[in-house]
Amino acid sequence: DPADSNRVLIITGEGGLLETRNAGESWRSVRWFGEVLRRLIVNPIIAGEMYILADTGRVWKTKDGGENWSDISGAISRPDQRQQTLPTLTIPSPDFLPSFGLGGGGTKTLLLDPILPQRLYAISRGELLRSDNGGENWSRVTVLGSPDGETIASVAVNPSDATLFVAIGSRLLRSSDGGVRWNVSEFPNKAEPSRLVINPLKPEVIFAVGE
Numbered sequence: 671d672p673a674d675s676n677r678v679l680i681i682t683g684e685g686g687l688l689e690t691r692n693a694g695e696s697w698r699s700v701r702w703f704g705e706v707l708r709r710l711i712v713n714p715i716i717a718g719e720m721y722i723l724a725d726t727g728r729v730w731k732t733k734d735g736g737e738n739w740s741d742i743s744g745a746i747s748r749p750d751q752r753q754q755t756l757p758t759l760t761i762p763s764p765d766f767l768p769s770f771g772l773g774g775g776g777t778k779t780l781l782l783d784p785i786l787p788q789r790l791y792a793i794s795r796g797e798l799l800r801s802d803n804g805g806e807n808w809s810r811v812t813v814l815g816s817p818d819g820e821t822i823a824s825v826a827v828n829p830s831d832a833t834l835f836v837a838i839g840s841r842l843l844r845s846s847d848g849g850v851r852w853n854v855s856e857f858p859n860k861a862e863p864s865r866l867v868i869n870p871l872k873p874e875v876i877f878a879v880g881e
Contacts, residue, residue, distance in 0.1 A: 672714045679736060681707040681722060687736060700736050711780060715787035727777040731805055742805040746777055746794050749808040779825055785832040789848070796821045798836065800849060811849035813838060826866040830873045837866050837878065
């Protein structure tokens with residue numbers, strides 16, 4: 671917890687959210703989600719706001735430090751172009767995770783903008799989506815596609831300046847304005863990495879990881 675160094679929250683592969691308020695001496699179960707949990711994201715700017723991404727693609731949000739959670743998966747599955755101004759994604763998506771079952775569809779990545787606390791990015795059904803209001807509404811982000819149908823492999827956000835990086839095929843795309851304009855470069859030897867990792871201590875260093 672950014673506001674309390676003695677408070678730590680962890681998620682488990684069995685679907686549990688656990689909390690300690692005394693730096694690990696004792697723990698309590700906060701909630702049981704009943705599905706494998708992939709990632710816990712704590713908003714470092716807005717107190718009490720957190721997100722959980724499940725292995726099924728379901729996304730949960732809390733505004734009160736974890737006591738109550740809402741499922742925002744449906745909002746991700748229905749990007750609303752009328753409430754945001756980003757253009758439509760043109761990249762097809764043959765490869766995505768199973769659907770949520772109760773709305774939503776295959777979110778495999780969820781990222782929080784380090785500077786704008788209400789901005790989120792997600793990869794869902796192979797599309798890059800952006801929310802500017804904490805996940806209430808989403809819009810598709812246009813990424814420079816290719817005629818052979820390459821799909822988005824990974825997304826990363828620079829923690830120091832919120833620059834957005836996208837790996838697609840053998841190309842690395844970079845945007846400093848939330849995905850409106852892009853600069854494109856090629857990975858060495860036409861490599862096609864499956865994951866981008868930014869060094870949090872030296873954000874100018876980016877690792878491109880293959881399978």
